[in-house]
Amino acid sequence: xxxxxxxxIDDSGLPAPTPEVEQERKVxxxxxxxxxxxxxxAKDGRQAPDGxxxxxxxxxERRLVIDVAQESGAEVVQFQLSLGPxxxxxxxxxxxxxxxxxxxxxxxxxxxxxxDMARRGIHNxxxxxxxxxMDGKAEMDIDxxxxxxxxxxxxxxxx
Numbered sequence: 001x002x003x004x005x006x007x008x009i010d011d012s013g014l015p016a017p018t019p020e021v022e023q024e025r026k027v028x029x030x031x032x033x034x035x036x037x038x039x040x041x042a043k044d045g046r047q048a049p050d051g052x053x054x055x056x057x058x059x060x061e062r063r064l065v066i067d068v069a070q071e072s073g074a075e076v077v078q079f080q081l082s083l084g085p086x087x088x089x090x091x092x093x094x095x096x097x098x099x100x101x102x103x104x105x106x107x108x109x110x111x112x113x114x115x116d117m118a119r120r121g122i123h124n125x126x127x128x129x130x131x132x133x134m135d136g137k138a139e140m141d142i143d144x145x146x147x148x149x150x151x152x153x154x155x156x157x158x159x
Contacts, residue, residue, distance in 0.1 A: 001051045002039040004144070005071050007032060009151060010058035020101050021154055028150035036144040040068065040076065041136065049076045057148075059083070059155050068138070081133050083156065089126045090156045096122055123149065 007029055011017075017025065038055075040048035049070055056067040064086070066079040096119045103112045127145035130152070134140065140148070 002037060003052045004032060004036050004038045004055050005052035006054040007151070008054070008056040009155065010056060011155065014155070017154065020097070024097075024150055025154045028147045028154075032144065032147040032151075036147070037139075037141040038144055039139045041139060049074075057151055057155060064152060064155070077137075079134070079137055085129050085133060086126065086152060086156065089122060089129060090153050093119070093122045093126060093153055126153070 009025070009029075038051065038053055040051075040053070042048050052071045053076065054069040054071060054073065056065075056069075058065045058067075062083060064079075064081040064083055066081070068076045068078070070076055096115065100112070100115045100119050103115050107115075123146055124142070126149035127142055130145045130149050131140065131142070
């Protein structure tokens with residue numbers, strides 16, 4: 001029951017994503033819902049509400065907002081995280097993604113693979129930052145953090 005069962009992205013007011021960004025978003029959501037680990041820890045002596053959880057992601061007033069609700073829709077908690085720690089890694093991620101998407105169209109597989117390895121490294125760094133920022137608030141495995149980082153990038157890029 002310690003998992004995400006639904007995810008919503010509030011991209012209202014953001015420019016339309018490129019086809020590549022939209023594809024990244026769809027894949028991240030699909031993979032996230034197929035397999036994830038997300039747990040809210042007990043706080044102040046109270047047991048955490050049971051999952052599965054519904055997450056809603058948005059950027060408001062230059063902050064990442066993560067609303068967590070139970071499957072029934074009952075609100076559980078809202079996290080607001082500064083985007084500052086994510087800015088450089090999101091920028092690096094989009095630069096390497098641009099290189100990757102361009103390389104796929106015109107470079108040999110060996111060069112594409114090298115760019116993809118760099119892309120995965122930056123992606124892992126973003127996931128690590130997310131896990132650090134959520135420390136004590138929510139626990140997630142690295143794959144869940146990677147997929148959520150992708151969705152943060154989609155929001156950040158649009159914002």
